[in-house]
Amino acid sequence: GAHLESVANESAILALRDKSPSIHNRHFKEAVDKVMMCEKLDRKPNDDERYRIAVHETGHALLSELNRPGSVSHITVTNRGKALGYMRAIPEDDLYLYTRDYLEQQIQICVAGAVSEKLILNSQSTGASNDFNEAVKCARQIIVAGLSSLGVIWEEIIPREKYHQEIQDIINEQEQDVEKILSSKLGVLKDVAQLLKDQEYISGSELRGLIGEKESIH
Known part of the structure; x- marks a missing residue:
């Protein structure tokens, strides 16, 4: 339940960042990854x-x-x-x-x-x-x-x-x-x-x- 709520909230935030009028599948997918795996690391591999x-x-x-x-x-x-x-x-x-x-x-x-x-x-x-x-x-x-x-x-x-x-x-x-x-x-x-x-x-x-x-x- 808590995870679903987090995913829904993150999806809405990602859509806002994209200035998208609605929440799309890509927002849900990225939100799932963000909730399950945490935020992207700042340091990128070479x-x-x-x-x-x-x-x-x-x-x-x-x-x-x-x-x-x-x-x-x-x-x-x-x-x-x-x-x-x-x-x-x-x-x-x-x-x-x-x-x-x-x-x-x-x-x-x-x-x-x-x-x-x-x-x-x-x-x-x-x-x-x-x-x-x-x-x-x-x-x-x-x-x-x-x-x-x-x-x-x-x-x-x-x-x-x-x-x-x-x-x-x-x-x-x-x-x-x-x-x-x-x-x-x-x-x-x-x-x-x-x-x-x-x-x-x-x-x-x-x-x-x-x-x-x-x-x-x-």
Whole structure:
């Protein structure tokens, strides 16, 4: 409720700043981002950083679309709060149960940004730290639910070393799969990343159109 009120207020303020007689969809979208991610940072990344961020976020978006078509709302390299760029996913219906496949797909989306940096820029950055934290959470869910190679276990009695090794194995396997997938999509990955760097924002529908165009060529 409080978030909705904040979004409505921010939308009205943005419309006033634009001297717009009415509140448009773009005002609502920017208001949502502002409320959820905080204000834009004053300091802007340099050109090289901006391209790296674009590559990173494009990786997330491509894997999201490949795993769950129609899932991306938009991607941007506009920095807000602590985020230098981000991919916004379209909210899914609430799930109460997760399969191993679903959690593995989520891990793939998390690590895709770092893998994209590695493939295109031959190095990775600290920008992926939060992504890997999320990937670890998903791997832990797989283990705790008895869906890993350890079988049905009690988390508290697993030797710490064995537990961490299983988490690492789960994430490494998905990371290898993502590298294969993105290696086969380097053309669209580079094209979308460059476009994102140039125009700062790509909508989900525009992204899907770009993927479709590239796929139809081959």
